[in-house]
Amino acid sequence: MLFTSLVLLTLLPAVFGQSWQQYLNGLVQALNTYGLTTLASASAALNSSSIGQQVAQSLSTGNWTLFAPSNQAFSSAPINLTSDPTSVLNLLSYHIVHGNFTEQTSPYPNITLGRTLLNDSSLVQLEGNKSQVLAWSNGSDGIFVLNNGTTVSVVNKTVYQNLQVLVIDSVLKIPQNLSDTLSNSTYDVTTLAGALSSINVPTNDSTTLLNVLNNASGITLFAPNNSAIATASCIGGLLPNTTALIALFGNHVINGTTVYSPAFTNGNNYTSASGEPFVFKTNSSGVYVSSAGSNWAHIMRSDVLTSNGVVHVIDSVLLDKKVNTSAANSTYQSATSVAASMTIETGPVGVAPTTSTGH
Template sequence: MFASLVLLTLLPAVFGQSWQQYLAGLVQTLNTDGLTTLASASAALNNSNNGQQLAQSLSTGNWTLFAPNNQAFSSSPVNLTSNATSVLDLLSYHVVSGNFTDQTSPYPNITLGRTLLNDSSLVWLEGNESQVLAWSNGSDGLFVLNNGTTVPVVNKTTYQNIQVLVINSVLQIPQNLSDTLANSTYDVTSVAGGLSSINIPTTNSTLLDVLNNAHGITIFAPNNTAIASANCISGLLPNNTALIALFGNHIINGTTVYSPGFTNGNNYTSASGEPFAFKTNSSGVYVSSAGSNWARIMRSDVLTSNGVVHVIDSVLLDTKVNVSAAVSAYQSATSVAASTTIETGPVGVTPTTFAGH
């Protein structure tokens, strides 16, 4: 009898159910699993054109839903009835394209997936790409890395083509660069002050302003201790040009490089035109600019609205500039971004190395 009921629930998917039927089934599954608040928010997708488009997207392909439980919503300031667009954005950020969490490596390695969040007021990634979500595998199972906190997966279920991972917190959409650097959790507030004190003559704005408005940016940000102990910075203070070059050699412009990209086979050029190099040993992952000192990456994949920040333990002591190399790298990044397709596997992982999904 039970097997017959299971077969009957699968028949609509096999023979071509409508997205309305699909959404109704999803809402019923969430209610049955006790995720009643999320179920109500999901049911409201039918009330707007954008919500209907999201439901239609979910009805095909494979997806992973990081599903906040009722307790998560009750302890969150999110109001699920105040603004339809905000609710849609929130739901979109909890949905990852693809189903590959079984491929997750143990922490400190991090897996990233492309979500459905692509609201241009919240996401400024290169090529109009959607925002990503980061998670890893600890001793107690999967957990999401979100705004400086870890959010554990407390239960699992499925609905047709969706893997539902229940979490006990509502995920926060990545903030802009300024707000992210100002978050004391990441220990990079000194970098925020440094970037805001450097003026860019051609734009009549600060370097932080320029980076805030970039579409696709990667920053290797020295932590507060590294900035405090870097005598070179105080020596460069009267020289705005040299400071721009120094901080430019901590930045990749036009490309968001997440931690899976830290391999010797990948070549990246800084905003000052210098080559980055990476190495890994038993103590961690390290980055260097043009053969300068090696800095250990203390915290990777701090997500922002327009890119990513990786916290490092020392300042990269490189003030050289290669303008032509910087321009060429940015133009190449822009060209690649324009032809990017939506990933259905781990972001930053070569498709040939990701078999079976």
């Protein structure tokens, strides 16, 4: 392992009595020594703003994981690290995860998620003002991050005091809004994006169903892929009936709660935006979801992150047009109440139990 002697030296002082300024100076020095000079320069800029100083102060206590882009990663990314301090701070924040638990990383296709420091409301609209998450998994060549339809490899590991440093070969992109995510051809759900944008909400004809979902705070969408939409004859039969279409697609959504894939198998129960219960099952071929006992859909790609939630791509339309308004409203109110009790997750997100601290 590279940097072994430096790691031993940096572990000695730990955080006993040092200020956040000392911690930040030591981190910058360590990153320079690791050869991560571009990241070191960006990190030094944390001292230039009060919010950046708060980030440095947070890092000086507890345990953290830094996904650290190499110099080559920065040189290959269209990023100006000097023009906009806020953008640089947000970018760095998305590379920092609460806790140190990468040794618990699941083997692919299972996914591990961690809560990052990114919580700028212009970029993140999760329930309860939660910070954005990062998703990664374990492959034959080690850990890789799932980021905006691409995989980013961890190419080296080291430690700075309480901070695990995972060197990665690309700069991570912050999750986009739902509309832009669905329009990304990588995920094979562009037909769904068009369908949702063509459905006007009766209470406001100028607002489409896609806009409603795009503006929700905390949302989980089970998104039928392009072939699923193309072969679902029921959608064509419902086209004149906006109410029925909204009910159908509402049974593909969990409103007010972002549910990541690890939570599918831990006994949790979820209710759709149309008020119908979701059921999950797992077998040797993967994970499946059903709405109120309708047909089963195979989850083809999980944990596609968006600014306000998550998308799970499925291979069939869930053929459930029923509505239970009372159950939908009750579930949403309950989710809002739970989200208001904010915690900081320092372990894998969606896996119980996790160590949480009041916020």
